[in-house]
Amino acid sequence: MKLEDLRKIREKTEKEMVLRDGKARVRVVVGMGTSGIAAGARDTMKALLDEIAKRELKDVIVSQAGERGLSSSEPVVTVFEEGKPSVVYGNVTIDIARKIVAEHLVNGNPVSDSVIEVNG
């Protein structure tokens, strides 16, 4: 692979990641570092995926990332929506994860009790 190929892949993926141009409306990122996993991030992730599947939401991508350092608030889930500030949730249990899908992703109302930060 050459320099130009790298550039092409970069540009193509950049477009895919921009939610507006891609298929998805919302990107939900679960912090899956060691602390997150120890605090139950895998279960949180499963609950998100399950609830999203149950509600047949087709425009939501769930992905994982590393940690940001909010160790005392793990599991941490961030919701990125095009044109809106990103919302960071802390201490996301299975129940809160389901609530985030039902209230934030479906109805557009962030679950304010669990919000620890709003960016942008």
Added chain:
Amino acid sequence: MSIYRTHILVPVDEGTVQAGVFEVKRRLEQKITEQGLGNEVKVVESGTVGIVGKGVILVVYPERMYYTNVRPGDVSLIVEEHLLKGRIPPTLKYASLDIQGGLKSLHNTGLTREQKRVVLDKSWKMSPEDIREVLATGGYKAVEKIFTEKMTPEAVIDLIKQSGLRGRGGAGFPTGLKWEATRKAAGDQKYIICNADEGEPGTFKDRLILEGDPHKLIEAMVIGGYAIGATKGYIYVRGEYGLSIQRMQQAIDQAREYSLLGPSVLETGFAFDLQIKIGAGAYICGDETALIESLEGKRGNPRIKPPYPVTNGLWQMPTAVNNVETLANIPEIVNRGAAWFRTMGTDKCSGTKVFTILGHVEQPGLIEVEMGTPLREIIFAYGGGVAGGKKFKAALLGGASGVFLPEKLLDVHMDFESLKENKAVLGSGAVLVMNEATSIPDMLFSILKFYAHETCGQCAPCRIGTHQLLQLAWKLREGQGRVEDIDTMLNLAETMQRTSLCPLGQSVVAPVKSAIDNFRDEFERAAGHSEIS
């Protein structure tokens, strides 16, 4: 008509009336007049702002700040601090409205407080397991830049030198100089090693980089390899870091697939490849020469310096050993330039530093802030202060080989120089907070236990000294110590500093001396206790 610099809206509705809004308003007006702010601040009664269940609310314009649950007793604080001095009182609850009309917490304490992120800017936003996402978020742009602009290895080294980047593993050696020395050293084969054997107790900064952005490290090592003329790199990862090892290996495999590693990186003719070496859990292998020995398949005994690894490193060849956090700065320096990097931090310590905050704090976790940030800010503004409303007693900076700082040194700036002036070290960036109930002799005991366990036994001062110190600390703790033991400990630690072979034995003096110097009375009390009984 006069122009007011500040308007305070007092929303009056059923909820706020019940919560006592009129009393708050009366006091507010009275206090404003008292402070002579009547011509500058105007209090306006308004209708509901749609916030329920938050007690009395005050909205301050032009800041658009919402104080919630305001009690009459809070009013003088708001007037004196916010209106008069322009400082927002941290003890009050306040918020702003987000774009959807919901309340957004604006608390400026805690781990979400604004930070300067360079090495950990993306680790929580993109998937470390998908190289395409990494590319889309700017990964490998620095490698691309070097090859597109045909930067020479010398130019890269020069850039790093100009940036003022210094090693983040604890010693603070200028990275550019290390690379230059390795490049200039004679040798057929050169190596670059990433020291990811993060063993300092209380430190987990490197883990977050390895887990969250492994490609950034690969990118940095490709650049480093190119700069010093190495074709082979090793990442020495602490064996306990299972997820780090897994993600790092996956990233290396993906990078090979994309020709970012291999016999000809991006078909430029530059050959570079990486390999992971898993450490077996010895603290001493965090020392670069012990790490190299371990990498060669031998027992992790430190070597005598000089010669230094830059001339006689792995297999006696020129080798640059860099810490994870140091390397993670490299791509952004290449992308954004040395001048940009120098806008952060202090004159002699540019850039940011990652700190791990733990112990008796409200919010343990990790932050990345500019070099030179005061310790007080790190503990109180980011860590949320001492947990459970207890009083601060001491902070242990930099892990086991670190120093105890008492309350009077809370305002020290966290950079290499300022800390040195206060006989402290930055170390790995771990900030362990202890509250008033902590016994310093106990803490020292557990640190000495760690040292006695981790000494490699190669040289007598450290092998014997660590165990003697542990014995003395144990006696003090058990109420069998004597006052003379305190000075014996100091003496012993100082002798070890002068005579030990490697940094492990040499650094015992740091916790011992700082604990005794700053909290001598506690040690004396522990020793005196035995005479009574």
